[in-house]
Amino acid sequence: MQFTGTEHYIADKDLMVAVNAAIRLERPLLVKGEPGTGKTELARQVAESLGLRLIEWNVKSTTKAQQGLYEYDAVSRLRDSQLGDERVHDIKNYIRKGKLWEAFDSGEKVVLLIDEIDKADIEFPNDLLQELDRMEFHVYETNETVKAKVRPIVIITSNNEKELPDAFLRRCFFHYIRFPDADTLARIVEVHYPGIKKRLLSEALSRFFEIRDMSGLKKKPSTSEALDWIRLLVADDVEPETLAASDKNALPKLHGALLKNEQDVHLFERLAFMARREMR
Structure with missing residues (x-):
């Protein structure tokens, strides 16, 4: 599995080396650079080049790491219990899968894009350390462990708006996209x-x-x-x-x-x- 760029995306040698090194090491690729230098588009073109499905998680200032795993909709369950809905007896009906769960649950290799991770709270990267490292997480409401069936290619972008924790950086392969000549x-x-x-x-x-x-x-x-x-x-x-x-x-x-x-x-x-x- 080798990324060599596409006809729609001009990738220099260093960028291609970084992508392929991250794939071989099975580590997330952390891509930094000025806004507008093609960081997000890189993930799309890697997916296209390798013939893989792309799953995009667009991070916002209000995004929490837990949302990438799953969310438990307790409000809907309470409402359904008051209405006598039979769905209330199965808690799985109120578990909403996040983008990481979607990637882990895929039966084939996918590209997972975590876009603009620096927009979120400083604790956001730390909260994902174990999940990205072990490629698994626990769902406490159903007492099940979700493990990646096939390890996804993880590409994380940052506009350098804030520093990322050292513990998070150690687990990534890093590449800075310089402004093109x-x-x-x-x-x-x-x-x-x-x-x-x-x-x-x-x-x-x-x-x-x-x-x-x-x-x-x-x-x-x-x-x-x-x-x-x-x-x-x-x-x-x-x-x-x-x-x-x-x-x-x-x-x-x-x-x-x-x-x-x-x-x-x-x-x-x-x-x-x-x-x-x-x-x-």
Whole structure:
């Protein structure tokens, strides 16, 4: 079982090594990187490449680790008991399986994505240590132990919003997805927009990296934002010469796809104003 990327996902050598090492070690793959660098998409493409089903657990700030295992709906059971419903005699009717249970209970190998684990409480990763390590957990309400029939490939993503516990990190294979260089980003763009004009792509990426390298930006534009921006340039039939001639301190054309807060917009406006004053 070897991941070599797909025609829809450009994976560099280090990333492919990390995925395959995690599979061989049978450890979760912890993937960090800037938002928009393809961490979530990696899990989808690993599943597609290996012909496996993908189970996604999207973590939120309110998510608890227990929800990934199961939830006991005591309120529904109480209501049904008051209504005289026969279902109340079997507690299993009120056990809701979580994503980990779904993955463990599958009769075949699956890819389990735990997406944006750093959004949850700091105790969330610690609460999953034993389950991810032993690939089993106990259901106290029914006194049964759920064990993984086939060990899933576990991919965990983090945007680095908070530090993860050392005990959790020790159990993972780690990879940081670096922001792609110009050549790699060009290949990514060509995958999404085959047939794009070479000159337009070259000028767009040149302008994009100028923006990313600008000092003082609160949020640098990501890969996904570059793709959105270039899509708009293609749709508006923007000429490469227009991008080449633009002032690097001026607001970029269709800047709403790249700049996502007023502080960065104001930065460009101030730089453009100062440049005009110096020309007088």
